Amino acid sequence: LKKSGLLTLHRGTECFADLGGLDALKSFCTRAMRRQGEANPLKRPRGVLLLSPPGCGKSQFCKALGNETGRPTLMLDIGSLMGSLVGQTEANIRQALKIADAMSPCVLMIDEIEKALSGVGNSGATDSGVSARLFGTFLTWLNDHRSDVFVVCTCNDISKLPPEFARAERFDGVFFLDLPSVSQKGSIWNICLNLFDLDPQQPKPNTQDWTGAEIRSCCRLASLLDVPLTESAQNVVPVAVTAAETVNRLRNWASGRCLDADRPGIYTNGQSTPKRRRKIQADPLVN
Template identity: 60%
Template structure:
């Protein structure tokens, strides 16, 4: 890296070192690296989660005796979990490593476990950094023993949990999940994560902020009418704005091509809300997440009303 920097720039440049690191990670096939990009200003809502993680990581930089461990994020699909991880790295000046557990699986006996240990050693060497494991319940789906994999998933899960509990490196772990019931209870116990947050569908204030962000990104006029966005996620708002720009149509016309996940998976989202009620921290305000009883009763009335059939 030093030789490359001297040849290209006649001096030592950090970018040359980062280029070598990025190539090394890519060649290993175990991890991917994300650097730079947008900060929290490009992400609507999640005010409590943003404040919690920013304060934890910036305090870690000033006080080495206390290290932040990470957070677990639960939510329906499309509520901004993955985008939050990337923005977090930019906000606190750390690279974001993404671990694809599927890439760790090998065909030879013991190969999967060795790849897991190698990936964790690489993550330790990259500290300080942010580690993202997306949809972790699918990554370790065979850990319960239901899958016929001779216990490989269980051993990989055990190795990861031991590292999560004992590692001394300055790695902030962000695990995301859409179905918490598929995770073993020991995964989210105290001292493995600093907090377990629930990211609900955005409210009116958060939606207005998200609409503003994506209008600016895709060059849509601020006075153009927005469609009915009840139960929409941030991903669906972005999709509507992108389609409007792509097809050169109005937002209302583009919305006809968007089917909210709250309609296609309403039952699973309802179960997830019920599980998170009183068990998880809210991502939008301080304290525990509390499911709205009014919205639940409204959904029940809608399903039982014969006029809606």
């Protein structure tokens, strides 16, 4: 791995106990990976695609999955595959995938994949088709590889990905990670308060529409500034407020299309958006 420079071995100590919520996703992945080194390649798991607003635990889940299942976690940075010579990028992606096959059973993590593949659509006009060929090689490997490599890709905006990327048999499931519920926030609060050695009995701020990353940020700032949680919360602006339209659009897209990461089954958006009605003038003479 060090000699190639194409993949990075994650050496963290994260585990599912450090991650609140996501019960259905945790159960799905651990059941799919329960048998190491399955002899029949058709019974080996392929991976999952995770979609959510920023800060909902996608990357944290990827890092914890390897430790929970006893597999090494390899991190693939698409940008590091780009080469300056003709054909070097294509050779790099093939070499990286060969290394992942040789390291199996393992977990292969590709973070923010929609940004890494953002130039695929107009690749012929921008980079002479290099990104398109890289994407084609990766798609073929996702569909045809027989090694025990569990691929976990994270994404914040699936509309930027080509539709063939998320089709069946490339991944075992496409999961949507929504903002944490009240009970899940309670678990996240307990984890973060214990992590930063804060008083668990102190009053907590109103965390409506907060993500897990924002709860962690509130606890870290309280420890850093030596102030109560209610005061440190004044320095946190939720992403559901700064990007409310984007979050709602993502929820509406995922409803009926993705699996729910918190409970078994298809995700449904419980927040109904009110329909806009055309305003009619009371005076019929007014056009």
